[in-house]
Amino acid sequence: METDTYQIKVSGFEGPFGLLLDLIEKRKLHISDVSLADVTEDYLKYMREIGGLKPAQVSSFLVVASTLLLIKSKSLLPSLPLTSDEEGDIKSLEERLRLYELFTRLGGNIKTTFGKQIIFAPEERRQGIVVFLPDEQITRESMMVFVKDVLGSIPKKTFMPGVEVRKVISIEEMIESLSGRIQTSLKMSFRDLHGQAGTSKEEKVVVIVGFLAMLELVRQGLIDAIQESHNGDIIMEKMAGGPVQETGTNEELTTENNEQ
């Protein structure tokens, strides 16, 4: 199959958009819900193979994965009802991807121009004025306060934006609910499809059943990916620890994480 020929270099992408764009471009497509549905399986395959990513990176890949799952489900089952939030997620993924494509292209301009013709500021002049001009703000105490403030404001570690944490934690739940919704919708579609020419019907069912199986694989792969990541971050604790808890707790943990 065509998908098997893709050679995806694991961890070659810092974030999900680079990967998505690459997959779309390899198929010579433009950004649209159709092309996103087309590359969903490739993307999820990459997700399963992923390893050694930092928790913050895993989270951004997962957020996009959840939206792709929606797009793919909808493309398989147009009758699948989506909430307005979900529709918003789909629209904004397309939009973000277009923006990302635009700025990556412009980044190419910077790459070819940067450092080629430099405008130099004058060198520091050697014959500086050799007078001593202190300032009454300088005291032993104030200097200590200043230096401690600076040390206090050094970021300890990169942290994840709160919103993404919550989305990651709910993706397992989302896959479960999505499977349920697809199955329900599929039964209804059966009736819808009944009167039509039968050839594509079975095929379609096979595709959808395959997709459901894939969802389960993703769920497993997702847990593996997270467990493979380095320890010490709340996401893995959450995901590996079992069922998802309510958002309030997560937000608290996120804040703690930021301030560590």
Place this chain on the structure above:
Amino acid sequence: MNNNLETKIEAVLFFKGEPINLKKLEVLLKVSREEIAEAIIALKSSLSNRGVALVENGDEITLGTTPELSSLIEDLQKEELNKELSKASLETLSIILYRGGASRAEIDYIRGVNSSFTLRALSVRGLVEKTLDPKDSRRYIYKPSFEMLSYMGVRSVEELPDYFGVNNEIEVATKNLEEETKKVAGEEAN
């Protein structure tokens, strides 16, 4: 009179040897912003074929050697120049340069990843500057620095390749951006 103002600005810029704010020039030279703006246009044209160039960045101006003579001056430069930019840096810089400044939430939104470390690294290198957003004092805006424009060899952002071509495109594409990222920003520590 106006010609006189032009030479004064040139002398002040030469003496300072670093960027100066237009507001400060107004006060120092006791003239209006309009007069300053006019004199700057004149100065720019006077310097158009010279060894020294006027560089503009937002509300600040400075003098530097002309980009065409880059290799000559580079030989005189003692400090090592870092011309490497990672993929993450290129993405982040293109957003900041072509949008004329962006908040961290906006950059994260467009890149789909947390950019705080990249922004810090770019800030340490002096390629971007963090300032309070004039429209919203609770958040910061990252702007291109003079250092950044200098490395690109442009006298202002308008000289960036494709600047006018994409500006409109960006305007349209980022219309929803502010709305979207405001939702996110409220929940972030930064």
Place this chain on the structure above:
Amino acid sequence: MNNNLETKIEAVLFFKGEPINLKKLEVLLKVSREEIAEAIIALKSSLSNRGVALVENGDEITLGTTPELSSLIEDLQKEELNKELSKASLETLSIILYRGGASRAEIDYIRGVNSSFTLRALSVRGLVEKTLDPKDSRRYIYKPSFEMLSYMGVRSVEELPDYFGVNNEIEVATKNLEEETKKVAGEEAN
């Protein structure tokens, strides 16, 4: 060609900001003394009505602000020296004090921003002194001046309140930041 030489000389003089020997210009620009002399005459005339003038002294030339504007420049100088130190300057000074001398890179890492202009301001006021790093001749170490220490009423930095605790904290922070930046840089480079 000659015009080209004129702009080259102007750029070099502007960049160096100090007197340059004509012999050195010949070598640098790979031209004869006659060509230099000719270009200097042209440059002098180009600068005749400007804010910056060419100053000749024997075999040396340099650029300076035009004498007619000396009172303006004096005012600017006075104002520069007498104005309050910015938060950035005080922050930078405190790091130099508690680190017992620091390189610009170290200060940049700790502050998360580029400190070149700030260091320049501190040097001009005699608060810090720049010396070549004995361990690395391509970089400078900024140290508190003797006047600075006596102004603060200490004989050495060790007498600053909580010196050893803070000094150690800076040491650790610098090491961590450097390591983490290297790690990120490596990853980003792919």
